[in-house]
Amino acid sequence: MTAASTLIIPVENQVRELDAKLLLSCVAAERGFPVVIGSRAYIHFEAASLPRGIYLAKSMRRLSNSMFRILRMLGHEIIAWEEEALVHPPADTYYSLRLSPTTMKNVSHFFVWGQENFELIKQYPQLPENLPIHITGNPRGDILRPELRAYFSEEVEQLRKTYGDFVLINTNFTNVNPFIPSVGLFIPTKDGEKTDCRGQGGIGMSDAFAEGLWHHKKAIMESFKQLIPALEHAFPNVTIVVRPHPSENQQIYHDIAAQCQRVKVINKGNVVPWLLASKTMIHNGCTTGLEAYALGVPAISYLACFDEYYDYDFQGLPTKLSYQSFNFDELAETLSRILQGEQGVADGEERKKLIDYYLAAQQDRLACERIIDVLEANGYNQSQPPASSVAQYLAGWALSNLKATLTQLYMRRPGPNRLAYHNHRFPEISVAQIEQKIAQFGQLLNRFKAVKVTQQSPYLFKIST
Known part of the structure; x- marks a missing residue:
């Protein structure tokens, strides 16, 4: 008898990725695929x-x-999408930063968010010949669709009850304010200044782009540090909720909140219910600007340190889908109109065309369904990928276990370490919590009644029927 391929779904940032990837897991399981989903690090530990x-x-x-090489040696095939493709730098920088010809040679199928993403990848000079690229949309786009917004209704109600009328500020300054020093653009000094040593976020960037981006992000972060207390002072009837990026060091925001009365710093749960519960969201070139637009929530891009190259050529999509304010007075005026109900979500035909160009599967069949269609069409529901040779498998097994051992040792080294970073981005979650999420999806879509969850190991779950 043949068995369907197991769909292995790693999750790096739980608050950002889990809900959408869980929806994909349910669709896959319902159509006969066993699924293993959980922490990316722990999936890598157990790859063999x-x-x-x-x-x-x-x-x-x-x-x-x-890791890709090890996975292939073990007999796994690799399918991929580009998580950061919606907000990306100019093509030449994007290619060197986000794509590796060696890594891409190990990919069997590539799923893109929309037409813009498709064209960007097709123009990659080192694109492997005959790599299938599928315009399916992304499960994170599914979560934004009207029929699934009620998935977050209980959270939205609770957030409104807890915080009343609030303005959400989303920050994305990991490049200059990393949770651990090694994930920023440059390894910072103890006082937060840059060194010449490149961090994980800057690998693949040209020196000129990385230097310019660091100084620009640093200036924007300083403008947001001034913005937060200024908003509290100017708008005494609303709460200011600051939501740092999951990979940011939150301490600078807690220090600001300690000097304020109505500023809360919270990084909890998916951003979607926070957007839906808020009066408006303020950001600078953050993907949440697109998410707010898709959800019908007004968003303001604060551009007090405007640089056309970085703010439009790099982070132009969420900025162009939002109201744009180039100083505090402009922002305060726009925010006042929104709070008074005089102004809703930024609209217009140009914005509609823009999001349609970037984001497929906003209607009709879910992106999750379209992705599983591709897997079925290529026979993954009928059989597993071909087994590696014994010698290749044993080499992959040895490398996998060696890498896992070294990584776990590295995670536990003294000081700011990867274990704390892992637990920050993927806190423990129970089978009951996963089951509750699946039940909510099932109620909204009238499906998934046969889907079951079992704990496979710490941080890993099996989804099946």
Whole structure:
């Protein structure tokens, strides 16, 4: 008898990725695919013991070269999408930063967010010949669709009850304010200044782009540090909720909040219910600007340190889908109109065309369904990928276990370490919590009644029927 390939779905940032990837897991399980979903790090630790299947990668940076090679040696195939493709730098920088020809050679199928993403990838000079690229949309786009917004209704109600009328500020300054020093653009000094040593976020960037981006992001972060207390002073009847990026060091925001009365710093749960519960969201070139637009929530891009190259050529999509304010007075005026109900979500035909160009599957069949269609069409529901030779498998097994051992030792080294970073981005979650999420999806879509959840190991879950 043949067995379907196991769909292996790693999750790096739980608050950002889990809900959408869980929806994909349910669709896959309902259509006969066993699924293993959970912490990306722990999936890598157990790669050699997982059933042979298809691993869903979220990026193709050269940092993944060794893991991709190990996965292929173990007999797994790799399918991928580009998590950061909606907000990306100019093409030449994007290619060197986010794509590796070595890594991409190990990918069997590539799923893109929309037409813009498709064209960007097709123009990659080192694109492997005959790599299938599928315009399916992304499960994170599914979560934004009207029929699924009620998935967050209880959270939205609770947030409104807890915080009343609030303005959400989303920050994305990991490049200059990293949770651990090694993930920023440059390894910072103890006082937060840059060194010449490149961090994980800057690998693949040209010196000129990285230097310019660091100084620009640093200036924007300083403008937001001034913005937060200024908003509290100017708008005494609303709460200011600051939501730092999951990979940021939150301490600077807690220090600001300690000097204020109505500023809260919270990084909890998916951003979607926070957007839906807020009066408006303020950002600077953050993907949440697109998410707010898709949800019908007014968003303001604060551009007090405007640089056309970085703010439009790099982060132009969420900025162009938002109201744009170039100083505090402009922002305060726009925010006042929104709070008084005089102004809703930024609209217009140009914005509609823009989001349609970037984001597929906003209507009709879910992106999740379209992705599983591709897997079925290529026979993954009928059989596992071909087994590696014994010698290749044993080499992959040895490398996998060696890498896991070294990574776990590295995670536990003294000081700011990867274990704390992992637990920050993927806190413990129970089977009951996963089941509750699936039940909510099932109620909204009238499906998934046969889907079951079992704990496979710490941080890993099996989804099946």
